[in-house]
Structures are given as C-alpha cells and as structure tokens.
Amino acid sequence: GAVVSQHPSWVICKSGTSVKIECRSLDFQATTMFWYRQFPKQSLMLMATSNEGSKATYEQGVEKDKFLINHASLTLSTLTVTSAHPEDSSFYICSARDQGSRRYEQYFGPGTRLTVT
Amino acid sequence: SQQGEEDPQALSIQEGENATMNCSYKTSINNLQWYRQNSGRGLVHLILIRSNEREKHSGRLRVTLDTSKKSSSLLITASRAADTASYFCATERLRSNDYKLSFGAGTTVTVRA
Numbered sequence: 001g002a003v004v005s006q007h008p009s010w011v012i013c014k015s016g017t018s019v020k021i022e023c024r025s026l027d028f029q030a031t032t033m034f035w036y037r038q039f040p041k042q043s044l045m046l047m048a049t050s051n052e053g054s055k056a057t058y059e060q061g062v063e064k065d066k067f068l069i070n071h072a073s074l075t076l077s078t079l080t081v082t083s084a085h086p087e088d089s090s091f092y093i094c095s096a097r098d099q100g101s102r103r104y105e106q107y108f109g110p111g112t113r114l115t116v117t
Numbered sequence: 118s119q120q121g122e123e124d125p126q127a128l129s130i131q132e133g134e135n136a137t138m139n140c141s142y143k144t145s146i147n148n149l150q151w152y153r154q155n156s157g158r159g160l161v162h163l164i165l166i167r168s169n170e171r172e173k174h175s176g177r178l179r180v181t182l183d184t185s186k187k188s189s190s191l192l193i194t195a196s197r198a199a200d201t202a203s204y205f206c207a208t209e210r211l212r213s214n215d216y217k218l219s220f221g222a223g224t225t226v227t228v229r230a
Contacts, residue, residue, distance in 0.1 A: 032215065043221060057215070
C-alpha cells in the first residue's frame with residue numbers, strides 16, 4: 001500500500017525557535033497533501049491543503065505566517081512552525097492523496113509530536 | 118471545521134463482545150470514512166462508505182450510513198484486545214474547490230482481555 005513518512009517523529013524545541021516537519025510520499029506521487037493538528041484526546045483539525053507548485057490553502061483561524069507550508073515536489077511537503085510557543089505543542093499529522101488513485105484516497109503519515117518548552 | 122460528532126466518547130468492553138459507535142454530521146457529504154488510531158500513532162483507514170450506500174462490510178467491521186438522519190455507525194464484532202484504539206469518523210465533502218475530510222471527536226475503545 002501507499003506509504004507516507006514524516007520526519008522527525010518527535011521534536012522538542014525552545015520557545016521562539018522554528019521547527020520544520022517533513023512529509024513524504026514514499027511510493028507514489030502526491031499532488032495534494034494535507035496538514036492536520038491534534039491535541040491530546042481530541043480530534044484532527046485540518047490546518048491547510050497543500051498543492052504541488054502552488055500556495056497552500058489555509059483553514060479559517062490558521063495563521064499563514066506562523067505555519068509555513070511548502071509543497072516543493074510531488075513527494076515532499078514541509079510544515080514550518082515559526083517562532084514556536086508552548087501553545088503550538090501538538091501532534092501534527094500529514095496526509096497525501098495519490099494523483100494516480102481514486103480521488104478520495106488519502107494516506108496518513110505517522111505524525112510528529114512537537115513539544116515547545 | 119469539525120463536522121462529525123461521535124458517541125460514545127469512550128467504550129470499554131470484554132474481549133469477544135461487539136463494539137458499536139455512532140457518528141453524526143451536519144451537511145451533505147460525498148462519502149464517510151472510518152479510521153483507527155492507536156495511542157500516539159497515525160491513522161489507519163478502515164472503511165469508506167459512499168453517500169449512495171447504506172451498508173458495508175469489511176472483515177469484522179460493519180458500517181451503516183443513513184443520509185436522511187445524517188448518521189453512521191461502526192460495528193466491530195468479536196472484539197480483540199488489539200482493537201483497543203481510538204476510532205474516528207471523517208466526512209468528505211467539497212470545500213474551497215477541493216475534497217477535504219472533517220473528523221469527528223472520536224470514540225476511545227478499550228477491549229479488556
């Protein structure tokens with residue numbers, strides 16, 4: 001099956017620093033990738049939709065300048081949390097849609113746990 | 118935005134029993150999907166049911182969809198300890214020119230050995 005990886009799987013950073021999270025589709029090309037965040041014992045909230053070669057579409061309430069998304073190739077999207085604060089601590093999950101498969105199939109990465117101290 | 122609401126929030130059952138959880142949503146959808154998430158891990162896709170389908174089976178899983186009531190249920194039969202996880206429904210609909218998923222709050226299932 002289609003595999004999506006995320007790196008790093010966990011990261012601890014100091015308040016005020018920036019952190020980059022990578023999302024890669026390993027065995028397929030993904031024209032669209034999605035970024036979600038999940039707080040403990042809560043649901044996934046869609047942050048933004050990333051299309052290869054174009055600007056990301058952010059959901060209402062998500063700060064574009066704080067969560068920078070770059071979908072530079074058909075297999076890689078990155079999420080950079082800029083000037084991180086403790087309230088940004090969360091579980092970030094990406095998913096990718098295989099451009100060769102049925103429209104509704106999304107494959108999820110294993111997630112990245114970010115802790116901001 | 119979170120469209121789905123699930124109940125119960127938590128469910129504890131004995132191994133071998135069936136587990137049923139429900140999901141309700143608010144707007145029209147293209148399809149509804151169920152996912153499983155083990156603690157601290159990513160999501161595993163379980164089953165998808167299209168808006169024109171009423172019931173679907175996959176192994177020990179049975180999903181129903183009632184579009185008139187805007188609700189779905191997931192039944193896990195003959196549960197096993199390995200079924201212990203959080204289960205989320207997700208509705209897919211067209212938003213901002215793309216098909217996106219909105220997740221429910223999830224049901225945490227604990228299967229006791």
